[in-house]
Amino acid sequence: MLVEQAITSADKLFLQLRNDIVEGVIPAGQKLSENELSTTYQVSRAVIREGINRLESCHLVERRANVGARVVALSATGLVELYDVRESLEGMAARLAARHMSDDEIDELFALLTEHHSTAKDGETYYQEAGDVDFHYRIVLGSKNQQLIQFLVNGIYHLVRMYRVQLGMAGPRVSTAYDEHLQIVKAISNRDEELAEMLMRRHILYSRNNIQTKLSD
Amino acid sequence: MLVEQAITSADKLFLQLRNDIVEGVIPAGQKLSENELSTTYQVSRAVIREGINRLESCHLVERRANVGARVVALSATGLVELYDVRESLEGMAARLAARHMSDDEIDELFALLTEHHSTAKDGETYYQEAGDVDFHYRIVLGSKNQQLIQFLVNGIYHLVRMYRVQLGMAGPRVSTAYDEHLQIVKAISNRDEELAEMLMRRHILYSRNNIQTKLSD
DNA sequence: CAACACTTAATTGTCGACAATTTAACCTAG
DNA sequence: CTAGGTTAAATTGTCGACAATTAAGTGTTG
Numbered sequence: 118m119l120v121e122q123a124i125t126s127a128d129k130l131f132l133q134l135r136n137d138i139v140e141g142v143i144p145a146g147q148k149l150s151e152n153e154l155s156t157t158y159q160v161s162r163a164v165i166r167e168g169i170n171r172l173e174s175c176h177l178v179e180r181r182a183n184v185g186a187r188v189v190a191l192s193a194t195g196l197v198e199l200y201d202v203r204e205s206l207e208g209m210a211a212r213l214a215a216r217h218m219s220d221d222e223i224d225e226l227f228a229l230l231t232e233h234h235s236t237a238k239d240g241e242t243y244y245q246e247a248g249d250v251d252f253h254y255r256i257v258l259g260s261k262n263q264q265l266i267q268f269l270v271n272g273i274y275h276l277v278r279m280y281r282v283q284l285g286m287a288g289p290r291v292s293t294a295y296d297e298h299l300q301i302v303k304a305i306s307n308r309d310e311e312l313a314e315m316l317m318r319r320h321i322l323y324s325r326n327n328i329q330t331k332l333s334d
Numbered sequence: 335m336l337v338e339q340a341i342t343s344a345d346k347l348f349l350q351l352r353n354d355i356v357e358g359v360i361p362a363g364q365k366l367s368e369n370e371l372s373t374t375y376q377v378s379r380a381v382i383r384e385g386i387n388r389l390e391s392c393h394l395v396e397r398r399a400n401v402g403a404r405v406v407a408l409s410a411t412g413l414v415e416l417y418d419v420r421e422s423l424e425g426m427a428a429r430l431a432a433r434h435m436s437d438d439e440i441d442e443l444f445a446l447l448t449e450h451h452s453t454a455k456d457g458e459t460y461y462q463e464a465g466d467v468d469f470h471y472r473i474v475l476g477s478k479n480q481q482l483i484q485f486l487v488n489g490i491y492h493l494v495r496m497y498r499v500q501l502g503m504a505g506p507r508v509s510t511a512y513d514e515h516l517q518i519v520k521a522i523s524n525r526d527e528e529l530a531e532m533l534m535r536r537h538i539l540y541s542r543n544n545i546q547t548k549l550s551d
Numbered sequence: 552c553a554a555c556a557c558t559t560a561a562t563t564g565t566c567g568a569c570a571a572t573t574t575a576a577c578c579t580a581g
Numbered sequence: 582c583t584a585g586g587t588t589a590a591a592t593t594g595t596c597g598a599c600a601a602t603t604a605a606g607t608g609t610t611g
Binding site for chain 1: 341342345380383384387388390391393399400412415416418419421422423425426430479480481482484485
């Protein structure tokens, strides 16, 4: 789906670290010792530093000069802030997708939805995980806005996923989400930019409220 | 206004490089040779690489493995994409500012506008440059959303400024922009999130159209 | 016993050298 | 003269060591 091939060893390390952080193998808030990582992953500190720099670009770690890097801490306010940004950017993505997606791409999007809807009947977890992600990715890519794609795909989505994984969000909202997705695609199909943006924003707002209630448990 | 102090030599180099790129001292699209920069700025290549990494985080340079880094190229489509993202994010910032700014902060914002309006009477350039930037900064900071602040202040704004500087945008739109700013602050003062977002989005849309016409000269 | 200063250990920042890869220049073959 | 391949130069990637800074520990003094 999204080919992200590693060329240098810094690439490989970055991808592994990012995954370990998102999945919680390296817990949120933990200090990242360069020496420790260097021996753990069997690469020089230069590679480690390069990797940490890139993680900082993704907002997954925070660095302070002469002190070091820590994995970001997850908090309720952090989640709210993240979803506000996401609502804004993905709303714009939906608007631009309605403007720029080809008819073929829209057809594929319809096909994707029905496919996911049918498979969700059996094991409902699949849709929530991969299906939802896939849907949002296609909209974002459909915007054809490189800047927007960068921000969301290489930045925000990993943080969103980190919240989802570490707060244990696999929950329901499957059937209702499907309907919301369908309405969004219809709006895009009708080239109704205004509606597409509005529906996407509400969809994310609902999603956020859903997570927030779980957070206060 | 915004204290961005450099601690390490990599910090200093980063700030200088960023400035040189935005101001066009290092022209858009140019290759950044590590050796060359290393001798020019009298620091080791490690520092140069660190600086380039951070510039990449700002989307001011693009890197390819085993090939090197180049300053981003300025294009019409790039500008449009940038402004779409900016419209989206700053619209959200205005909405959140209407929700989170204190009454005192709003008062200061009003004061800032009238002050800038009076000084603009004489030398009109001042308002467009510093005043406009200052206004937008305050709104963004008023959102109290760290994620949003990061994206805009440390990312997009430098690119926007790069476009402005290198395409020679000092132009008019002063008086009309003032009125638009005033309306936005009024909406924020009334805690009307919906209107504040809408007005900010239109304000940026106008600004973009204004620049776009100049671009096609 | 608390607070401050000093010393020491650990961590990050910076450097120069070597390895791996890419780019170019050149040469050869068709 | 062009196309392809080979070698050489230049550039980026990686490494280990040293310098600078921070954090921890220790002791001293009020």
